[in-house]
Amino acid sequence: MAILKVDEIGSPVLSVAARRVDQITPRHKRLAEDMIETMYSTPGSVGIAAPQVGVSESLFVLDVSGHKKTNICHGLIVLFNPQILTASDPVVIREGCMSVPHLTGDVRRASQVVVKGVNIDGEEQVIQTDAFEARGLLHEIDHLLGKLFIDRIDGPHALFKRKRYL
Amino acid sequence: MSRFVLTAVGPDSYGIVARVTAALSDLTCNLADSRMSNLSGHFAMILVVEGANELDERGIYNAVQSRCSELSLLVDVKRIDEEVDNDLDGERFVVSVYGTDRPGIVAGICDVLAAHHANIFDLATRVIETGASSVYTMVLEVALRDSAVLAELEEALTHRAKELGVTCSIRSSDSEEL
Numbered sequence: 001m002a003i004l005k006v007d008e009i010g011s012p013v014l015s016v017a018a019r020r021v022d023q024i025t026p027r028h029k030r031l032a033e034d035m036i037e038t039m040y041s042t043p044g045s046v047g048i049a050a051p052q053v054g055v056s057e058s059l060f061v062l063d064v065s066g067h068k069k070t071n072i073c074h075g076l077i078v079l080f081n082p083q084i085l086t087a088s089d090p091v092v093i094r095e096g097c098m099s100v101p102h103l104t105g106d107v108r109r110a111s112q113v114v115v116k117g118v119n120i121d122g123e124e125q126v127i128q129t130d131a132f133e134a135r136g137l138l139h140e141i142d143h144l145l146g147k148l149f150i151d152r153i154d155g156p157h158a159l160f161k162r163k164r165y166l
Numbered sequence: 167m168s169r170f171v172l173t174a175v176g177p178d179s180y181g182i183v184a185r186v187t188a189a190l191s192d193l194t195c196n197l198a199d200s201r202m203s204n205l206s207g208h209f210a211m212i213l214v215v216e217g218a219n220e221l222d223e224r225g226i227y228n229a230v231q232s233r234c235s236e237l238s239l240l241v242d243v244k245r246i247d248e249e250v251d252n253d254l255d256g257e258r259f260v261v262s263v264y265g266t267d268r269p270g271i272v273a274g275i276c277d278v279l280a281a282h283h284a285n286i287f288d289l290a291t292r293v294i295e296t297g298a299s300s301v302y303t304m305v306l307e308v309a310l311r312d313s314a315v316l317a318e319l320e321e322a323l324t325h326r327a328k329e330l331g332v333t334c335s336i337r338s339s340d341s342e343e344l
């Protein structure tokens with residue numbers, strides 16, 4: 001296992017759509033493990049998408065356990081080729097992202113979602129969730145589409161400076 | 167490298183931003199920070215501009231005015247000498263204020279904020295005409311140096327708002343890390 005370097009805004013890999021993963025190989029399993037370790041070792045981080053560690057493939061990890069805004073919680077989620085089946089009830093929350101360390105922004109996203117993907121064992125998984133887990137899924141799926149929260153910002157006055165990601 | 171604050175205000179029209187920034191681009195200046203907004207039909211821009219050492223205020227002023235001669239822009243350029251402390255520390259809060267328009271709302275509320283070391287880093291006000299009267303709205307973003315004073319600040323704001331005949335609320339605007 002290893003802690004991976006997280007790419008920051010300006011890195012081209014963050015702005016292109018990630019490739020679909022047709023076959024989950026041992027390399028993907030190692031990558032997922034390293035992404036999980038990187039996520040857990042970064043204070044505040046609840047998710048990482050593969051493009052954030054320089055790999056343009058459709059995979060993310062997410063774990064919102066214990067977060068104050070979490071309601072429904074699936075624990076650790078590792079998902080390949082995720083697709084949003086339904087998304088509703090948008091709310092505005094101020095988001096931060098490891099790949100955009102100097103800014104936060106008010107972003108409107110659905111708070112009720114159903115997402116489908118493939119888990120680490122190659123099985124189809126359908127996740128119905130809400131609140132902060134829904135937000136996390138949508139934020140990570142955006143990374144796989146080559147989008148940062150800045151692409152979804154609520155307007156020019158909704159972007160804020162901060163010192164650093166936590 | 168030298169830095170300047172440039173302000174430009176004029177009646178709104180198409181192309182103000184394009185022309186002002188083209189003038190700066192001609193001088194190979196960077197826009198470090200900027201805020202631009204339409205205020206009651208006047209387009210107002212404030213920019214922090216960075217450029218080569220040999221640039222001066224007059225040079226930037228002339229470049230902007232020559233690109234924007236028919237726009238009746240009021241332009242001002244001022245060199246920034248010392249490095250200012252850009253302190254963004256402290257817990258973030260949004261303060262919302264609204265009520266019947268009267269003089270002293272902004273001053274009254276901001277006086278309370280200053281007394282509690284709440285640093286304003288963004289503020290916008292609007293007047294809404296509602297037939298008979300006009301309603302004043304103000305929204306601020308503040309960083310509170312010591313969040314232990316929050317309860318006290320909230321009480322002081324409520325008290326001041328009552329004196330001013332307006333409604334005032336404060337809430338956390340901390341971000342969620344993803």
Ligand SMILES: [Zn+2]
Pocket residue numbers: 096097098099139143344
């Ligand atoms: Zn992110």
